[in-house]
Amino acid sequence: MTDVTDQTIARQVDDFNQGFTAQIGPELSAVFDGEQADLRAAGVPDGVVRAGEAAPDARLVTPTGEETSLSAVRGDAPTVVVFYRGAWCPYCNITLRTYQQELLPALQERGVQLVAVSPQTPEGAEQSIANGELAFPVLTDPENVLAARFGIVTEPSAAARGAHTQLGFDVADSNADDTAAIPFPSVFVIDEAGTVRFADVHVDYTTRTEVDEVLAAVDQLLVTAG
Known part of the structure; x- marks a missing residue:
């Protein structure tokens, strides 16, 4: 595996986009x-859970099909929750791989958990784990119930779904509920009491929360808790 520890997610995305644009051509790139x-023009939607609010809860499913919930996974430990679109999304794969290599060890040193959530099937979650050799929980949010309670549900535009079809896939085929609904890529830092202390929602799915931003929020939480 390529070592990405010396690159930000943004730098890796830039590198990926150069090759991706050349591969798919100008017409699909324009779409x-x-x-x-x-998405950028519309901005972050109203109703997104903000810092200081209680973290919502909902049923989640493990890659092996067992039922759990966000509150059960969190327990009484501070937790970083990452919402991502699915294993089909190259930007998600870049992000989760970087979080595995750079963020997870730093969180473990601080006694903080890392959890990733998407609406894809448990089999898709398994693929995400394989894509990034992930060693943290990767869970399915059936029907985007949890994402909806966080206020971050969206879906690809009709033109984008048409472009996806030309590239040989459809988001609905990957989702547990057979719809195209997906979360905005988001990171929430939740304290031991279940209160959101940091919220970062990216409406432009090619951008993500960098490792140092997450760690700064976690360190602020730990200082406050201490």
Whole structure:
């Protein structure tokens, strides 16, 4: 596996985009560029859970099909929750791989958990684990119930779904509920009491929360708790 510890997620995304644009051509690239511009223009939706609010809860499913919930996974430990779109999303794979290599060890040193959540099937969660050799919980949010309670549900534009079809896949085929609904890529830092202390929602799915941003929020939480 390529070592990414000396690169930010943004730098890796830039490198990926150069090759991806060349691969898919200008027509499909323009579709995705337009979708991203529209998402940025619309901004973060109203109703997103903010710092200081209680973290919502909902049923989740493990890659082996067992039922759990966010509150059960969190227990009484501070937790970083990462919402991502699915194993089909290259930007998600870049992010989760980076979190595995750089963020997870730093969180473990601090006694903080890392959890990733997406609406894809448990089999898709297994693929995410394999893609990044992930050693933290990767869970399914059936029907985006948890994501909806966090206020971060969206879906690809019609033009983007058409472009996906030309590339040989459809988001609905990966999701547990057979819809195209997906979360905005987001990171929430939740304290021991279940209160959100940091919220970072990225409407442009090509951008993500960097490792140092997460750690700064975690360290602030630990200082406050101490």
